[in-house]
């Protein structure tokens with residue numbers, strides 16, 4: 280595969296943009312280094328790079344692009360929004376419509392506030408939880424990623440784990456000390472932490488289905504323990520659904536799992552590809568937020584007409600009948616094909632899949648927590664990643680990131696992908 284232009288542009292990029300990328304996750308550092316593929320165009324399930332190569336895309340921009348690239352309904356919404364002015368700095372009717380749509384889909388949210396990113400949304404839920412409880416400390420689970428605000432860059436998964444910086448430099452020790460970290464899916468360690476710190480905790484941050492050390496479901500009973508002990512200690516439960524909301528069904532993972540968090544953070548899919556975040560929760564908690572309450576959060580771009588209208592359009596696509604069933608069907612075809620290829624070529628892998636979201640770990644262990652994901656073979660993943668890329672399959676350059684099937688993928692795309700996986704595993708077995 281010719282990658283001359285990607286390499287040339289990357290060499291230029293590194294002289295102007297730190298690392299040549301605008302989010303560290305995009306770097307190929309963890310998969311052998313070199314130039315990340317520079318993309319020129321994206322349409323449906325496909326990417327086209329600056330050298331003219333075509334790829335089947337499973338990155339989906341790290342999750343937001345669940346309807347495929349340049350979906351006509353979303354593109355039309357953006358065009359209309361642009362024609363009517365991109366930014367007002369005033370309330371709009373669209374914001375009300377979208378807030379109502381989100382509330383209808385996520386019953387635990389009485390009130391909503393829009394932000395510009397998942398990072399901002401999560402960061403603000405922490406502030407609101409602190410304002411509501413009058414406490415400082417927070418608990419999070421190891422390897423979960425909640426954006427890049429100071430407090431949550433302790434034991435963070437995703438990019439920080441990929442690049443070996445789960446505890447980022449620049450986070451004051453005093454802030455890191457406010458965070459208690461326990462392993463996901465480990466009720467004993469969680470209860471121990473709650474017995475010790477529970478009465479000092481403002482909130483517990485949870486990715487209810489983890490998406491940042493691969494896709495990992497909570498074991499039966501685990502979230503029950505989290506909610507029971509949070510209630511006992513008067514600690515708020517905050518679901519970070521930036522990846523999970525509208526991923527597996529038309530709504531949040533909380534509804535699928537049968538829980539009502541006090542606060543929920545949203546992002547990614549709800550912007551339809553434009554920058555967005557949102558948070559919401561119970562009325563009495565959300566009343567803490569300015570201008571009604573003392574917890575301040577603001578944003579020049581927050582609730583901008585473009586992101587709101589592409590978000591509405593995206594949810595309109597997703598609420599059509601059969602969308603999630605089809606994502607599940609294609610996801611299962613992909614999973615079955617990958618597992619069959621692994622068996623044929625005697626490659627040891629574990630696949631975790633929830634509907635259209637899937638991750639491959641090069642390990643013979645079940646992956647239920649960050650330690651197990653971390654122990655999976657990164658070198659094998661890097662080799663696999665390169666072999667897939669050469670065959671025109673675009674994955675995230677990290678063993679911790681998921682593959683996302685979109686509504687634009689077809690059975691033929693899955694078949695082609697499985698063929699590429701077979702070829703990659705055959706080479707890896709040699």
Ligand SMILES: Cc1ncc(COP(=O)(O)O)c(C=O)c1O
Pocket residue numbers: 396397398399401424425426427486490491519520521522546547555556
């Ligand atoms: C669970 C989770 N929370 C928060 C974030 C931060 O969102 P953003 O990148 O939009 O700031 C991400 C992804 O980046 C995420 O996966």
Ligand SMILES: N[C@H](C=O)CCC(=O)O
Pocket residue numbers: 302303304305341342424437438490491522680
């Ligand atoms: N896994 C992250 C979000 O879900 C990746 C996004 C990023 O770091 O750019």
